[in-house]
Amino acid sequence: MSQDRSTSLIHHDYVPPAGFGSPAVAVHKASTVFFPNTAALRTHSWLDKSAYTYGLHGTPTTFTLEARIASLEGGKQALLAPSGLSAISLVDIALLGQGDEVLLPDNAYGPGKTFARHELKSWGITHRVYDAMDPASLEALLTPQVKLVWVEAAGSVTMEFPDLRALIAAVRRGAPQAVIALDNTWGAGIAFDAFALGVDLTVHALTKYPSGGGDLLMGSVVTADETLYRRLALAHSRLGLGVGLNDVEAVLRGLPSLPLRYAAQDAAGRQLARWCAQRPEFARVLHPALPGSPGHEHWADTCSAAAGLFTVELDLRYSPAQADAVVDALKLFRIGWSWGGPVSLAVPYDAASLRSRPVPYRGTLIRFSLGLEAVEDLQADLAQALDLLHRAP
Numbered sequence: 001m002s003q004d005r006s007t008s009l010i011h012h013d014y015v016p017p018a019g020f021g022s023p024a025v026a027v028h029k030a031s032t033v034f035f036p037n038t039a040a041l042r043t044h045s046w047l048d049k050s051a052y053t054y055g056l057h058g059t060p061t062t063f064t065l066e067a068r069i070a071s072l073e074g075g076k077q078a079l080l081a082p083s084g085l086s087a088i089s090l091v092d093i094a095l096l097g098q099g100d101e102v103l104l105p106d107n108a109y110g111p112g113k114t115f116a117r118h119e120l121k122s123w124g125i126t127h128r129v130y131d132a133m134d135p136a137s138l139e140a141l142l143t144p145q146v147k148l149v150w151v152e153a154a155g156s157v158t159m160e161f162p163d164l165r166a167l168i169a170a171v172r173r174g175a176p177q178a179v180i181a182l183d184n185t186w187g188a189g190i191a192f193d194a195f196a197l198g199v200d201l202t203v204h205a206l207t208k209y210p211s212g213g214g215d216l217l218m219g220s221v222v223t224a225d226e227t228l229y230r231r232l233a234l235a236h237s238r239l240g241l242g243v244g245l246n247d248v249e250a251v252l253r254g255l256p257s258l259p260l261r262y263a264a265q266d267a268a269g270r271q272l273a274r275w276c277a278q279r280p281e282f283a284r285v286l287h288p289a290l291p292g293s294p295g296h297e298h299w300a301d302t303c304s305a306a307a308g309l310f311t312v313e314l315d316l317r318y319s320p321a322q323a324d325a326v327v328d329a330l331k332l333f334r335i336g337w338s339w340g341g342p343v344s345l346a347v348p349y350d351a352a353s354l355r356s357r358p359v360p361y362r363g364t365l366i367r368f369s370l371g372l373e374a375v376e377d378l379q380a381d382l383a384q385a386l387d388l389l390h391r392a393p
């Protein structure tokens with residue numbers, strides 16, 4: 001049967017040779033996935049992953065990334081979401097219903113708290129905020145209605161490292177029905193083993209360290225229990241959460257260098273944080289690996305590494321406008337959200353505006369995230385920006 005060129009361009013009988021291997025994982029893109037026959041169409045199940053069924057349910061490329069993220073974090077199953085924030089909201093949506101309560105640390109990633117304040121509240125789900133550094137404040141909130149407890153280490157911006165074991169033990173005692181979810185973005189599966197500590201699931205903004213490029217958005221949810229995985233996978237499917245396959249490939253390409261990048265950014269972060277601790281412009285340096293930083297002893301007890309991320313509290317004699325001027329004067333550090341990419345970033349924060357509970361920080365905070373530049377150059381950049389504070393007005 002002779003065919004029109006438009007048909008033969010599509011139904012071509014060339015098959016590439018088998019036996020091709022390379023370090024790269026191929027980018028398998030699909031919305032449609034072909035079934036060999038109608039029987040396969042009827043019997044293939046997306047949920048047990050025994051076959052491919054539809055692009056939204058995965059291709060060989062997403063299955064590969066899921067498996068690698070699950071093993072990176074010490075879990076068994078993984079789901080991919082379009083951003084770290086959507087991975088957080090997926091967990092909330094999958095595990096909470098009207099009348100339920102969810103507990104969050106006050107120093108949790110901000111937009112996750114905002115989702116609780118708005119969408120969860122409007123659906124009749126109550127959220128309460130505990131002090132991550134005070135397990136008794138968590139214990140006091142545990143009721144039979146609590147179905148989900150978030151933990152995060154280190155805390156967002158203020159970098160406190162909680163006693164994760166004490167928090168987890170308190171939940172198991174006081175709310176055995178609750179799922180414990182950890183935002184593992186800071187630890188990235190490298191700094192500590194979340195599942196060994198006893199959490200039920202982890203969320204990871206792959207946007208940060210796994211990507212390493214500052215150029216894509218993705219999130220994951222990792223579980224170690226089939227029943228919990230199914231609850232999350234069903235909600236994930238019903239919400240229609242998909243990820244772009246070129247982005248999946250970029251994360252797969254970033255993963256082999258993740259431990260090296262994490263170690264380099266950790267070393268640079270600690271070196272610069274120690275230098276900052278000697279500077280008279282700062283009242284304190286918040287970095288969990290620095291003795292004296294809040295929760296340093298818990299970090300030392302739990303972790304073998306730290307993310308390249310720290311925050312300084314400016315001495316009270318400097319105004320918020322002076323903090324902004326210092327950040328504006330930086331040349332290598334750029335101003336912008338996120339972290340884990342090649343470019344170092346700085347952002348000023350007002351601590352009180354981040355929290356609903358009182359905070360012990362009164363000076364303006366500046367958070368630094370280390371990129372991959374030489375740390376001597378970053379230190380010189382910070383030194384020239386701080387000179388501004390000593391110039392006559």
Ligand SMILES: *Cc1c(COP(=O)(O)O)cnc(C)c1O
Nearest residue numbers: 083084085109185205207217218
């Ligand atoms: C960045 C971040 C997120 C959200 O990730 P996005 O991909 O930007 O949505 C969640 N949690 C933590 C701790 C983060 O740093």
